[in-house]
Amino acid sequence: MLNISDDGTIASGFSFNILLISIDLFRNNNKIKLRNSNSESRFYLKLIIRTNWAEILKKIFPEKTKIKIGFLNIPFHAMFVHFPIALYTAAVFFLFLALLSDKDSFRNSYFYLMIMATLFTPISHFTGILEWKKKYRGVRTHIFINKNRYGLILILVGGVCTTWYWFYPGILDNTGVLNIVFIILNIFILPLVGYLGHLGGKLVYGLPH
Amino acid sequence: MKNQIKSLRERIKEMEKIVEVLIIAIPKEESSYKFYLELANSIEHEGSRRMFIKVANQELAHKGMLEMELKKLQHEIAGLKSER
Incomplete structure (x- = not known):
């Protein structure tokens, strides 16, 4: 179970780690439950998904995304x-x-x-x-x-x-x-x-x- | 009043020029960091490798400094613009 505080003071890096952990759990077919997931916490998660999608893709599909991420780096x-x-x-x-x-x-x-x-x-x-x-x-x-x-x-x-x-x-x-x-x-x-x-x-x- | 607005505008313009310099310099520091890091990874001699890692870290520190300055300036510009 993952706990996300609802005081609005979650550091972006920390919550990003939580997200990556949750993806790991998801890949291992574990159930993830977000306690206290009020609107503020959800907003944080959404923000992270938007900004670090390349990293998240890398976590979900470590092999397949290599090509995509490399493609983005071409000038x-x-x-x-x-x-x-x-x-x-x-x-x-x-x-x-x-x-x-x-x-x-x-x-x-x-x-x-x-x-x-x-x-x-x-x-x-x-x-x-x-x-x-x-x-x-x-x-x-x-x-x-x-x-x-x-x-x-x-x-x-x-x-x-x-x-x-x-x-x-x-x-x-x-x-x-x-x-x-x-x-x-x-x-x-x-x-x-x-x-x-x-x-x-x-x-x-x-x-x- | 008009003179104040004019001087404020000039100040913002001046600061935006510095932002321009910083925004061009930051990617250069980043590419230098990558360059030295790649060199460090490709080299076998231990002393040279350490030296390149040190230089790469210096470049990273420069980038951090520039980013801090950029944030400060952007904050200041936003403040001046709201005053105007």
């Missing part, structure tokens, strides 16, 4: 963040080549690169948020706020450019205000990507002296 953001940077830059480069030489191959290259970049940007953003929550404890500072904000703008601008060209591929043939707006939007991607990369560099390589 996904570092893997995915370089795709939009490279793809958007290459896409804008091909856009200029298409404007200069008017070859269909350059236009197609621009379009396919933009599609790839547009697909990878939300993934990169999402993995970035996960890393911010995990590695940097979700602290809202200038760098993270700006990264989030400009990341969303990049998703929006990239998405608009790709959809625009998808439905109106003739936008590059016309000469007019829309054509200029389209090119400016595409050029606008470059400083955005550069600034986001700069912020990422600050986080990885440290703040400038």
